[in-house]
Amino acid sequence: MDHIPREFISLLLDKVDLVDLISARLPIKKKSANNFFACCPFHNEKTPSFSVNQAKQFYYCFGCGEHGNAIDFLMKYDHLGFVETIETLARQVGLEVPRTQHQEDKQDTTAPLYAITAEAAAFYQAQLKKSPRAIDYLKQRGLSGTIAKQFGLGYAPAQWEQLLQQFGDTAQNKQKLLQAGLTIKKEDGGYYDRFRDRIMFPIHDRRGRIIGFGGRIIDQGEPKYLNSPETPIFQKGQELYGLYQSLQANRKLNRLLVVEGYMDVIALFQHGINYAVATLGTATTPHHLHQLLRYTNEIIFCFDGDEAGRRAAWRAFEVVLPMMHDELQIKFMFLPEGDDPDTLVAREGKERFEEQLSKALTFTNFFFHHQLQQADLSSMDGRARFTAQALVYIKQLAPGVLQEMLLDELAKKARITAEQLKQQTGHTQSVSAKRIANGRQIKSQTTTPLRLALILLVQHPELAHHISEPLPELSLPAYPFFIKLIEICRQHPHLTTGGLLEFWREQKEEKLLAKLASWELVIPETGVKEEFLGAIRGLTRSAHDQVIQRMLAKAAQQGLSDEEKSQLTQLIADK
Ligand SMILES: [Zn+2]
Numbered sequence: 001m002d003h004i005p006r007e008f009i010s011l012l013l014d015k016v017d018l019v020d021l022i023s024a025r026l027p028i029k030k031k032s033a034n035n036f037f038a039c040c041p042f043h044n045e046k047t048p049s050f051s052v053n054q055a056k057q058f059y060y061c062f063g064c065g066e067h068g069n070a071i072d073f074l075m076k077y078d079h080l081g082f083v084e085t086i087e088t089l090a091r092q093v094g095l096e097v098p099r100t101q102h103q104e105d106k107q108d109t110t111a112p113l114y115a116i117t118a119e120a121a122a123f124y125q126a127q128l129k130k131s132p133r134a135i136d137y138l139k140q141r142g143l144s145g146t147i148a149k150q151f152g153l154g155y156a157p158a159q160w161e162q163l164l165q166q167f168g169d170t171a172q173n174k175q176k177l178l179q180a181g182l183t184i185k186k187e188d189g190g191y192y193d194r195f196r197d198r199i200m201f202p203i204h205d206r207r208g209r210i211i212g213f214g215g216r217i218i219d220q221g222e223p224k225y226l227n228s229p230e231t232p233i234f235q236k237g238q239e240l241y242g243l244y245q246s247l248q249a250n251r252k253l254n255r256l257l258v259v260e261g262y263m264d265v266i267a268l269f270q271h272g273i274n275y276a277v278a279t280l281g282t283a284t285t286p287h288h289l290h291q292l293l294r295y296t297n298e299i300i301f302c303f304d305g306d307e308a309g310r311r312a313a314w315r316a317f318e319v320v321l322p323m324m325h326d327e328l329q330i331k332f333m334f335l336p337e338g339d340d341p342d343t344l345v346a347r348e349g350k351e352r353f354e355e356q357l358s359k360a361l362t363f364t365n366f367f368f369h370h371q372l373q374q375a376d377l378s379s380m381d382g383r384a385r386f387t388a389q390a391l392v393y394i395k396q397l398a399p400g401v402l403q404e405m406l407l408d409e410l411a412k413k414a415r416i417t418a419e420q421l422k423q424q425t426g427h428t429q430s431v432s433a434k435r436i437a438n439g440r441q442i443k444s445q446t447t448t449p450l451r452l453a454l455i456l457l458v459q460h461p462e463l464a465h466h467i468s469e470p471l472p473e474l475s476l477p478a479y480p481f482f483i484k485l486i487e488i489c490r491q492h493p494h495l496t497t498g499g500l501l502e503f504w505r506e507q508k509e510e511k512l513l514a515k516l517a518s519w520e521l522v523i524p525e526t527g528v529k530e531e532f533l534g535a536i537r538g539l540t541r542s543a544h545d546q547v548i549q550r551m552l553a554k555a556a557q558q559g560l561s562d563e564e565k566s567q568l569t570q571l572i573a574d575k
Contacts, residue, residue: 003099016070016092017057018058021074025041034054034055036053037049038052040066041252043064056459056517058501069499120213125153128155128199142342151269153201156215161192161193162196164177180231181212181228197218198226201213205233212234214281215227238291240292241262242276242278243291246276249275250274250275255275256299258276258299258302259278260302260303261340263340264342268342272350276341284315298329299329299331310334321396325402331366332363364406368410371386386413387410452531456528456531457489458517461495462493501514501517
């Protein structure tokens with residue numbers, strides 16, 4: 001992203017209005033001078049908790065925590081990539097995105113790979129039409145011609161150099177085929193086709209570009225499924241088969257079903273379940289989950305009903321746990337023994353299948369189900385072990401309604417009172433008390449000067465221009481970050497909160513910044529400047545204290561020179 005000049009992005013954010021952008025897509029209500037509210041487009045809710053601040057050019061959802069500036073909103077809402085978003089916004093305000101050399105270079109390395117995968121997909125599709133055997137196979141699996149076309153299914157002929165001959169006419173093209181993972185290099189220097197005599201499933205990225213293939217053997221043979229290797233445009237642990245088609249088929253995804261194979265996804269689509277995805281031969285990774293959560297708040301994992309399926313489900317549970325929160329619905333569905341999603345939906349049809357989906361185990365039920373399998377609740381010892389084990393997981397959840405529910409359920413099952421359990425865990429606050437603590441309200445008197453200065457600066461970047469004294473030297477963990485913020489705000493006189501955040505996109509401070517931006521300060525707007533300058537004075541005092549402490553320590557250890565002694569006296573007197 002550094003290939004679009006930062007100055008241009010700042011200019012763009014200055015011209016775009018977040019409220020206009022959002023109100024063109026959602027019904028939004030004005031609540032006070034700068035504050036607008038809407039029902040959150042990123043999670044399901046009935047009462048609006050999605051707030052948009054016009055002065056800050058920043059949105060924040062009190063329900064699910066989604067937040068950001070105009071770029072973030074468009075990326076998430078329209079499912080666009082960063083560069084596409086910049087282009088879209090630029091078009092809206094009539095600016096042209098300046099291209100730098102760097103981006104042209106970058107395009108040159110991957111663009112030919114996307115081109116060759118697209119050409120290969122078209123080639124495989126054409127070959128399918130010429131292969132009655134492959135067509136028969138798909139028919140026998142119950143797939144219609146329409147669905148085969150929708151997913152771009154093809155066939156790789158049973159020959160060693162078909163693709164190579166078709167596209168590998170020059171050394172450069174041979175290299176491209178190899179880089180895209182479509183051919184394999186022989187020891188003697190020649191090449192041969194990777195996929196032979198297989199049904200070909202093109203794998204799309206979110207934008208619909210073909211990034212790789214899965215190939216399934218038609219008759220017997222190993223391996224049954226063969227995927228493209230990792231290439232510059234294809235990373236297995238990140239992509240989800242069917243996500244592109246699900247996004248195409250649904251304006252808003254109420255839920256996503258995660259299944260195991262390509263054929264499952266396609267069969268489900270054919271029967272009207274057009275919200276299914278599959279991982280590409282790997283277990284669910286945090287990266288997958290992160291992707292899915294960009295589009296929906298409800299995920300149903302579908303597993304085989306056998307022991308292997310249960311184990312896979314628990315692995316998925318462990319990936320979900322750290323990301324779990326109150327607004328998220330995670331369910332686990334186990335198929336009847338011997339069934340695949342593909343066979344089940346074919347036999348039962350859409351409605352009955354969705355009925356089964358609605359009966360899937362909830363996050364809570366699955367958790368206790370799994371824990372109880374190894375527990376012995378008949379003895380006190382067994383119950384204690386069960387409690388301890390379960391707590392290891394429950395403690396990983398953020399405080400909230402879900403955690404509270406799990407604790408109550410655990411208390412019931414372990415036959416102790418909820419109060420006892422909460423005492424054991426030091427978990428004594430009630431939900432409502434925590435709600436207030438998490439309510440993101442902060443009074444200026446109850447926080448440190450640095451934190452207050454950070455919050456005020458992020459929310460009112462223009463404050464940077466009101467500091468007349470040089471900033472003190474101070475050794476505190478977040479202080480260098482504060483100095484950097486001041487610097488950027490001074491360089492960009494019209495910066496909004498949303499614009500400021502943009503400087504930290506995909507950097508580790510991004511989260512902290514968003515948090516600072518979303519705190520609600522109990523300060524009247526007119527007092528903001530005074531509070532800020534007061535906080536800066538507080539910082540100067542802390543810096544003095546640090547010097548005094550350092551000198552006192554030195555005095556105790558090795559003594560002070562006369563000059564230092566008078567400096568110390570002066571410092572203490574100033575205090
Ligand atoms: Zn939300």
